Amino acid sequence: MKKKKIFEGKVLGLSVYQGEIEGRKVKREMIEHRGAAAILGFDENKKVILVKQHRYPHGYVLEIPAGTLENGEKPIKCAFREFEEETGYKAKKMTPIISYYPSIGYNTEIIHCFVATGVKKNSDLNLDYDEILSVVKVDVKKLLSMIKTGKIQDSKTICAVLTYAAKKKLI
Amino acid sequence: MKKKKIFEGKVLGLSVYQGEIEGRKVKREMIEHRGAAAILGFDENKKVILVKQHRYPHGYVLEIPAGTLENGEKPIKCAFREFEEETGYKAKKMTPIISYYPSIGYNTEIIHCFVATGVKKNSDLNLDYDEILSVVKVDVKKLLSMIKTGKIQDSKTICAVLTYAAKKKLI
Numbered sequence: 001m002k003k004k005k006i007f008e009g010k011v012l013g014l015s016v017y018q019g020e021i022e023g024r025k026v027k028r029e030m031i032e033h034r035g036a037a038a039i040l041g042f043d044e045n046k047k048v049i050l051v052k053q054h055r056y057p058h059g060y061v062l063e064i065p066a067g068t069l070e071n072g073e074k075p076i077k078c079a080f081r082e083f084e085e086e087t088g089y090k091a092k093k094m095t096p097i098i099s100y101y102p103s104i105g106y107n108t109e110i111i112h113c114f115v116a117t118g119v120k121k122n123s124d125l126n127l128d129y130d131e132i133l134s135v136v137k138v139d140v141k142k143l144l145s146m147i148k149t150g151k152i153q154d155s156k157t158i159c160a161v162l163t164y165a166a167k168k169k170l171i
Numbered sequence: 172m173k174k175k176k177i178f179e180g181k182v183l184g185l186s187v188y189q190g191e192i193e194g195r196k197v198k199r200e201m202i203e204h205r206g207a208a209a210i211l212g213f214d215e216n217k218k219v220i221l222v223k224q225h226r227y228p229h230g231y232v233l234e235i236p237a238g239t240l241e242n243g244e245k246p247i248k249c250a251f252r253e254f255e256e257e258t259g260y261k262a263k264k265m266t267p268i269i270s271y272y273p274s275i276g277y278n279t280e281i282i283h284c285f286v287a288t289g290v291k292k293n294s295d296l297n298l299d300y301d302e303i304l305s306v307v308k309v310d311v312k313k314l315l316s317m318i319k320t321g322k323i324q325d326s327k328t329i330c331a332v333l334t335y336a337a338k339k340k341l342i
Contacts, residue, residue, distance in 0.1 A: 007177050
């Protein structure tokens with residue numbers, strides 16, 4: 001496939017590919033993204049540690065903590081790092097729960113979801129200058145109910161929480 | 172926020188926004204996408220009707236049928252249309268199950284998932300020239316097991332199937 005680079009930014013790149021697949025001429029617009037790690041963690045009271053983050057143009061959105069991989073960074077390292085930066089909580093262990101492509105038709109991004117265990121409050125939040133968020137705690141059964149009633153709009157929160165609940169037979 | 176348009180393509184657009192949020196100078200790279208409809212439907216033998224679709228650069232990927240909204244098209248209309256075009260099955264009814272943003276940090280796309288009922292084989296597949304796929308049937312319990320063991324990589328399949336299973340207490 002012939003590649004034409006359109007854009008290289010801080011968060012994502014964009015290229016257009018042209019060529020043949022199965023004998024047919026095709027054109028594919030492709031977002032290039034390093035990938036992200038997302039973390040389902042529970043505090044000392046067994047509540048899910050979420051973030052209420054400003055997402056332009058939607059306003060504040062409730063999500064599990066997450067962040068983009070740095071250059072060459074392994075997903076599990078990103079998970080430990082972003083969890084502590086965004087929530088002030090430190091995990092002893094990160095266990096992979098599910099990895100998926102949010103938009104597999106046109107985006108290379110993979111989101112790697114982890115469950116954090118041995119979680120303790122360790123520090124204040126350490127956010128990027130343009131990262132606008134606060135920590136929110138929600139009981140996991142309430143969070144499941146919010147997902148089922150359409151109150152959670154974010155793919156990584158839905159995928160991680162429902163997969164966790166399915167494996168733990170919470171549903 | 173000041174908007175700079177970078178790209179307008181067939182599937183997506185790209186703009187960069189600059190301005191202030193909560194008093195901080197921010198820059199946001201934003202993918203513009205009309206949105207999509209995805210369908211969880213069962214055949215006469217109660218098997219889930221999936222598609223095995225070529226997704227560059229991954230190869231063939233197992234997913235629920237789905238498609239991008241046409242200009243001005245309502246999600247439910249897209250669901251009926253894409254379900255029949257991609258599988259040859261016609262549904263009597265589409266019930267919304269979950270809607271979500273695959274990558275809410277930088278992408279306007281919303282994926283609207285529906286459950287199809289009153290499903291009957293009606294026609295041959297009616298694919299776009301560059302759409303490369305075939306129909307695959309899988310038992311829903313097997314599909315749940317595939318999700319839990321990391322064999323399903325696609326967000327709409329994971330979100331729709333797990334939400335359905337949670338509501339129907341199948342897990």
